[in-house]
Amino acid sequence: MLTRALIVVLAILNVGVALWWMLRGDPAPVPPAAPTGVAQLQLLDTPGAPAPAATVPAAPSAEPAAATTALADATPEPPKPAATTAEPAAPTAPNPAPPAVAVAPAVGRPTETPPAPTPSAPLQCISLGPFADRDTAMAAQGKAGELVQRSRLREVPKPGASSTYRVMMPAAASREEAQATVKRIAAAGISDYYIMAQGEDANAIALGQYRNRAGAERRLAALSAAGFSARLVGGSEGAEQWWVDAALADKASPSAARQRSGAAQQRSLECAGLR
Template sequence: MLTRALIVVLAILNVGVALWWMLRGDPAPALPATPSGVAQLQLLDSPSAPAAAATAAAAASAQPPAATTALADATPAPPKPAAPLPTPAATVAVEPGPAQLPETPPAPTPAAPLQCISLGPFADRDTAMAAQGKASELVQRSRLREVPKPGASSTYRVMMPAAASREEAQATVKRIAAAGISDYYIMAQGEDANAIALGQYRNREGAERRLAALSAAGFSARLVGGSEGSAQWWVDAALADKASPSTARQRSGAAQQRSLECAGLR
């Protein structure tokens, strides 16, 4: 049984070989021989490229030295390297310095606190006014102030002369009231009976303002009391910048200087 199977397999193989021999076609013509010394073109995708490259390498090694030299001379010289570009000048690296903040303007110098003083005492108003003028360059503003002398009476009264009768005094009072002036009364006793009192003042300035108001309304009055030497005068002043109290006192001719609250001078 096994022998028959082997015979059948061999018969099939023989038939296959006979068919191949009959169908294989004519053999490919041989390529002409390549002249010696000529390079052979090769296709990269050709299956015979590795074999052709090996054949060319063998032919080149078999040529004499003269042929090798001719091929070397025929090979183009490699291009010369391009001249190097000029190197730019070295750049000096500057390290950034610390950030500079904008200059802050200096804070304004605070003004010196205002200093006020009283200069005096002066015997009368005219002397005080003269002292005020002498110290005017050292003060910002000033005023005159009258105060009673210690131990002396400084009461000033504004009065109208005594009338001939009380009826006449009352008629005068009606005209005063009609003019819009208040603070009045009729004296009833003493040497000033039927006289009209129009106010009592502690300083001469107030009394003089009352006299001026009565005169403007058409009434004639007089100042009573406040004898000479019963009052003193002072110059209240606010010092200018860089002026000292002692300098202001010497300039005005005052005998004394006293500290003063500036709030009372405004």
């Protein structure tokens, strides 16, 4: 009996569920969702339009027809939709670029090597001459001007000339007097001397022999500064000649320096001897 009762109850429940599905009607359609980021069209309220009537409660059952007619007359016409313009979406401002950040070079990373400076042209040195005397050589040195960086005068004997210059002190009255003078010369720090033993220059003191006049004159100046009186012996007029040794300036040519100075010749020269 219990089993039959359960079967009857289940049958009734199934019939009830079937009737509910048949009588519930179709579900109201769900409006599609508006896409994201797109402006929607909205209706604006028309100024001066009457507000919709409030819901009138149902009248008592005594006058149902009159209430229905009053509601129909009181319903206003739906307002015409005003033409509206969809507001365009505000343009999205671009993201500002991040500020530049100075990055320190990593330790151990090789840095860029600066370009090597352009090497200058090698120094070129020449000798200009020959000149007959020192004054002429000095004048030529001044005429060269900006074509040379530095220069000096050099005296050399003429080819084939054998004249020499000697620096001597006059002969003393005796050998003992000459030896006493030599001791004073040595005490002054001067070397390269000897006493002439014979001839017309006996007991004279020789203080050096030179191939050019410039060297002999430097020796005379050193002796004079030490308090000794000496003289220049030998040599002949015109037995020497003078040259101008010079280092050329940048972009200066040897021929231009020779023409500017008035020299008859130009010779190559090692720059090491000019420093």
